[in-house]
Amino acid sequence: xxxxxxxxxxxxxxxxxxxxxxxxxxxxxxxxxxxxxxxxxxxxxxxxxxxxxxxxxxxxxxxxxxxxxxxxxxxxxxxxxxxxxxxxxxxxxxxxxxxxxxxxxxxxxxxxxxxxxxxxxxxxxxxxxxxxxxxxxxxxxxxxxxxxxxxxxxxxxxxxxxxxxxxxxxxxxxxxxxxxxxxxxxxxxxxxxxxxxxxxxxxxxxxxxxxxxxxxxxxxxxxxxxxxxxxxxxxxxxxxxxxxxxxxxxxxxxxxxxxxxxxxxxxxxxxxxxxxxxxxxxxxxxxxxxxxxxxxxxxxxxxxxxxxxxxxxxxxxxxxxxxxxxxxxxxxxxxxxxxxxxxxxxxxxxxxxxxxxxxxxxxxxxxxxxxxxxxxxxxxxxxxxxxxxxxxxxxxxxxxxxxxxxxxxxxxxxxxxxxxxxxxxxxxxxxxxxxxxxxxxxxxxxxxxxxxxxxxxxxxxxxxxxxxxxxxxxxxxxxxxxxxxxxxxxxxxxxxxxxxxxxxxxxxxxxxxxxxxxxxxxxxxxxxxxxxxxxxxxxxxxxxxxxxxxxxxxxxxxxxxxxxxxxxxxxxxxxxxxxxxxxxxxxxxxxxxxxxxxxxxxxxxxxxxxxxxxxxxxxxxxxxxxxxxxxxxxxxxxxxxxxxxxxxxxxxxxxxxxxxxxxxxxxxxxxxxxxxxxxxxxxxxxxxxxxxxxxxxxxxxxxxxxxxxxxxxxxxxxxxxxxxxxxxxxxxxxxxxxxxxxxxxxxxxxxxxxxxxxxxxxxxxxxxxxxxxxxxxxxxxxxxxxxxxxxxxxxxxxxxxxxxxxxxxxxxxxxxxxxxxxxxxxxxxxxxxxxxxxxxxxxxxxxxxxxxxxxxxxxxxxxxxxxxxxxxxxxxxxxxxxxxxxxxxxxxxxxxxxxxxxxxxxxxxxxxxxxxxxxxxxxxxxxxxxxxxxxxxxxxxxxxxxxxxxxxxxxxxxxxxxxxxxxxxxxxxxxxxxxxxxx
Numbered sequence: 001x002x003x004x005x006x007x008x009x010x011x012x013x014x015x016x017x018x019x020x021x022x023x024x025x026x027x028x029x030x031x032x033x034x035x036x037x038x039x040x041x042x043x044x045x046x047x048x049x050x051x052x053x054x055x056x057x058x059x060x061x062x063x064x065x066x067x068x069x070x071x072x073x074x075x076x077x078x079x080x081x082x083x084x085x086x087x088x089x090x091x092x093x094x095x096x097x098x099x100x101x102x103x104x105x106x107x108x109x110x111x112x113x114x115x116x117x118x119x120x121x122x123x124x125x126x127x128x129x130x131x132x133x134x135x136x137x138x139x140x141x142x143x144x145x146x147x148x149x150x151x152x153x154x155x156x157x158x159x160x161x162x163x164x165x166x167x168x169x170x171x172x173x174x175x176x177x178x179x180x181x182x183x184x185x186x187x188x189x190x191x192x193x194x195x196x197x198x199x200x201x202x203x204x205x206x207x208x209x210x211x212x213x214x215x216x217x218x219x220x221x222x223x224x225x226x227x228x229x230x231x232x233x234x235x236x237x238x239x240x241x242x243x244x245x246x247x248x249x250x251x252x253x254x255x256x257x258x259x260x261x262x263x264x265x266x267x268x269x270x271x272x273x274x275x276x277x278x279x280x281x282x283x284x285x286x287x288x289x290x291x292x293x294x295x296x297x298x299x300x301x302x303x304x305x306x307x308x309x310x311x312x313x314x315x316x317x318x319x320x321x322x323x324x325x326x327x328x329x330x331x332x333x334x335x336x337x338x339x340x341x342x343x344x345x346x347x348x349x350x351x352x353x354x355x356x357x358x359x360x361x362x363x364x365x366x367x368x369x370x371x372x373x374x375x376x377x378x379x380x381x382x383x384x385x386x387x388x389x390x391x392x393x394x395x396x397x398x399x400x401x402x403x404x405x406x407x408x409x410x411x412x413x414x415x416x417x418x419x420x421x422x423x424x425x426x427x428x429x430x431x432x433x434x435x436x437x438x439x440x441x442x443x444x445x446x447x448x449x450x451x452x453x454x455x456x457x458x459x460x461x462x463x464x465x466x467x468x469x470x471x472x473x474x475x476x477x478x479x480x481x482x483x484x485x486x487x488x489x490x491x492x493x494x495x496x497x498x499x500x501x502x503x504x505x506x507x508x509x510x511x512x513x514x515x516x517x518x519x520x521x522x523x524x525x526x527x528x529x530x531x532x533x534x535x536x537x538x539x540x541x542x543x544x545x546x547x548x549x550x551x552x553x554x555x556x557x558x559x560x561x562x563x564x565x566x567x568x569x570x571x572x573x574x575x576x577x578x579x580x581x582x583x584x585x586x587x588x589x590x591x592x593x594x595x596x597x598x599x600x601x602x603x604x605x606x607x608x609x610x611x612x613x614x615x616x617x618x619x620x621x622x623x624x625x626x627x628x629x630x631x632x633x634x635x636x637x638x639x640x641x642x643x644x645x646x647x648x649x650x651x652x653x654x655x656x657x658x659x660x661x662x663x664x665x666x667x668x669x670x671x672x673x674x675x676x677x678x679x680x681x682x683x684x685x686x687x688x689x690x691x692x693x694x695x696x697x698x699x700x701x702x703x704x705x706x707x708x709x710x711x712x713x714x715x716x717x718x719x720x721x722x723x724x725x726x727x728x729x730x731x732x733x734x735x736x737x738x739x740x741x742x743x744x745x746x747x748x749x750x751x752x753x754x755x756x757x758x759x760x761x762x763x764x765x766x767x768x769x770x771x772x773x774x775x776x777x778x779x780x781x782x783x784x785x786x787x788x789x790x791x792x793x794x795x796x797x798x799x800x801x802x803x804x805x806x807x808x809x810x811x812x813x814x815x816x817x818x819x820x821x822x823x824x825x826x827x828x829x830x831x832x833x834x835x836x837x838x839x840x841x842x843x844x845x846x847x848x849x850x851x852x853x854x855x856x857x858x859x860x861x862x863x864x865x866x867x868x869x870x871x872x873x874x875x876x877x878x879x880x881x882x883x884x885x886x887x888x889x890x891x892x893x894x895x896x897x898x899x900x901x902x903x904x905x906x907x908x909x910x911x912x913x914x915x916x917x918x919x920x921x922x923x924x925x926x927x928x929x930x931x932x933x934x935x936x937x938x939x940x941x942x943x944x945x946x947x948x949x950x951x952x953x954x955x956x957x958x959x960x961x962x963x964x965x966x967x968x969x970x971x972x973x974x975x976x977x978x979x980x981x982x983x
Contacts, residue, residue, distance in 0.1 A: 050250020066146025080167030175286025184280030237270030370403025403580030490748020553591020
């Protein structure tokens with residue numbers, strides 16, 4: 001029963017269980033707990049096992065209004081169809097059906113029978129989860145609206161399900177061995193074809209690859225039946241409400257690798273099927289006797305020289321025949337072509353490693369480099385690895401897109417004597433040796449309280465060299481192509497709570513991240529591990545901080561099956577290692593992996609990748625910690641008490657607009673604050689003497705006054721959101737390369753309609769938090785530190801600017817100019833901070849001020865601007881409540897339509913008043929319906945104009961059938977609403 005042990009806080013161990021059904025798990029855990037000594041029990045009580053019984057009725061969220069009804073749709077017969085992706089690869093689309101396992105066992109006819117009557121089955125969505133199918137078929141209402149999720153039984157995750165498809169497999173002249181490939185199921189599956197068991201799939205991130213050449217009926221109907229089994233330990237969800245949000249996760253963590261957040265976290269409720277199902281696509285690929293397996297292409301730059309690149313090719317070839325074979329490996333990357341002849345024995349797996357030493361052609365002169373967002377273009381080369389026989393007939397082929405780039409890292413480590421050194425290391429330089437560079441278990445703590453790993457290799461100048469940098473202390477710096485990258489971005493807890501992860505759904509969110517000038521996304525506990533996620537990160541230049549499926553050490557449980565965990569790790573690394581966007585592999589969220597997993601992870605990542613750093617802990621190894629996650633009344637706190645280092649999580653609330661709130665709950669529940677708010681993550685967790693939502697509400701009331709309606713409350717919230725999100729990023733900006741190297745927001749992306757922790761809403765709406773972060777993260781940015789009033793220019797690009805001007809002015813509350821200063825700056829250095837002036841004048845100010853800073857180039861063109869409010873007095877909620885109304889106009893210019901169906905243009909916004917126009921926001925709307933067009937990509941929002949000032953804003957949106965008549969609507973805190981017609 002006991003396979004290994006779970007390490008507890010303090011170094012004790014809890015016996016770790018083999019995979020058990022949920023009916024037996026709680027009893028087993030109780031027996032373990034009883035068997036522990038007194039001290040061990042005290043430690044074990046710190047671990048989060050979740051609930052052992054359902055909450056009482058009075059603790060469940062209630063509403064008379066926020067529920068919807070559903071009606072099952074009439075099933076339309078759809079034939080299974082193989083859609084060609086290439087001349088040898090097909091995707092199995094349509095024709096999928098789904099039924100509960102217990103109903104299948106009651107059938108009079110075998111599930112494998114071709115003529116089975118499936119009229120009672122659900123028409124299934126594949127790729128998709130069980131819940132996706134049941135919602136789309138009208139069995140249950142949309143779980144994202146109101147309290148609908150409570151109407152969906154949690155038994156969905158406590159039963160098995162059968163998927164079925166009947167389809168014809170065609171002849172294919174390019175291959176004689178058809179293979180059936182499942183790119184992802186959750187959590188376990190039995191796969192049957194024509195009544196024959198092909199095998200099993202285990203873990204959410206493993207492929208199932210089956211040779212069906214002896215079973216498939218080519219040219220005839222084939223019956224594919226898949227029994228999908230949910231995680232063994234789905235847990236009992238805590239239904240967040242006024243009584244509290246409950247613990248994050250529970251026993252589902254025992255089943256990692258899976259979507260651990262689907263048991264419920266403090267940013268989404270429990271997904272009722274725990275994302276069980278065939279959540280990735282299903283394909284048929286025609287192979288031959290010789291086939292390629294998971295090829296890797298490494299781009300090796302002779303840094304600091306980037307004028308040429310060497311390609312290192314690693315692949316495996318399998319000979320399924322019983323004869324020795326002669327073959328050739330063809331490599332093409334851009335205009336680089338290389339051929340490598342070889343022999344392979346019968347039933348042999350042969351590893352082939354090619355470098356320019358074996359193939360001198362594997363060198364490209366003057367490559368186009370791949371860069372993170374803001375540092376350059378995201379150029380991707382089409383790469384092909386092809387296997388042919390001696391007659392040059394193609395036997396197998398793998399195609400991919402790669403970026404020419406090389407990762408390096410600066411960090412601190414200690415040697416065998418315990419001496420801490422600051423080093424630069426290049427894992428690609430060591431990739432041929434496949435040698436582990438660091439030992440995270442042998443870590444020590446520096447005098448600054450940061451853990452550093454042990455360096456296992458001597459300094460050699462190429463792989464590891466010592467650097468002099470006292471300012472960055474022990475903290476991690478990520479480098480691409482020899483250049484430091486200032487990592488700014490956010491965490492994705494999960495792309496979508498129901499795992500609807502098509503390109504169509506996900507791409508707008510990546511475009512929003514690019515528009516915020518982000519350079520990194522953290523794939524928190526690996527919940528968003530799929531091909532399209534990495535493809536879009538490649539295309540939009542977003543580096544990936546990639547966790548595996550472990551959450552908080554000493555709180556969340558460790559997985560039961562280490563072998564299964566590592567099998568999924570190997571699969572993930574092999575499948576996605578060619579993506580240039582992946583910058584870091586990380587063991588877990590907020591902690592170190594158990595020792596038995598730590599060593600396996602470290603060795604596997606070197607063996608299977610070898611080109612990236614493996615970070616053993618997201619918050620305390622070469623890192624600056626994580627949190628806090630609550631609202632801070634004084635935004636200067638981030639400068640004084642937090643900013644510095646590389647920090648993987650900092651959060652603050654982000655309430656959406658009233659318009660969005662009304663989209664996911666009944667009007668009756670929108671105001672006053674109701675249980676529906678709490679179910680959608682409006683937290684009641686304590687932070688000291690106040691709760692999360694109390695801190696936020698009281699802070700808003702003190703600054704802007706109490707609210708009497710949803711619209712007023714949400715409008716004021718956007719100003720608070722803008723201020724706090726800007727402050728977080730600007731605080732890190734103020735210490736760029738002077739102790740600070742990266743900051744990731746908790747969170748940038750919501751998994752469902754949430755009231756908290758998001759840069760934009762799940763419907764794509766961008767409001768205060770989005771534009772506050774966007775302002776602070778501009779590649780060329782002028783800002784003022786809120787603690788010491790230093791005015792600095794932040795340049796997170798590789799471009800140098802000459803002869804710029806900084807205009808600094810203060811205004812009264814109404815907008816009367818009080819002071820003005822003009823400063824000339826000869827040079828803005830690349831990728832760094834350029835100090836301008838300390839605004840000492842503020843030290844003597846006794847009344848409220850607006851502070852506006854404008855950066856212009858040598859021709860007077862605006863490069864950036866920034867507006868702050870400054871109040872040296874105690875906030876009373878009335879200071880900004882009586883601003884006089886301003887009059888602002890708009891003028892549309894340069895509207896154009898590109899080939900990708902996007903409309904782009906500019907709008908000039910002018911304040912015609914003699915008073916300030918504060919927090920101006922623009923929205924694109926359909927003029928007929930009045931509905932907002934989302935997402936819309938504006939380059940600025942919630943901006944403030946002084947009297948008689950104008951500002952030019954760019955916009956972009958995707959044209960659709962619903963966007964024939966478009967207006968731009970303008971609103972603001974003290975601005976009369978108006979609109980102008982676009983088309």
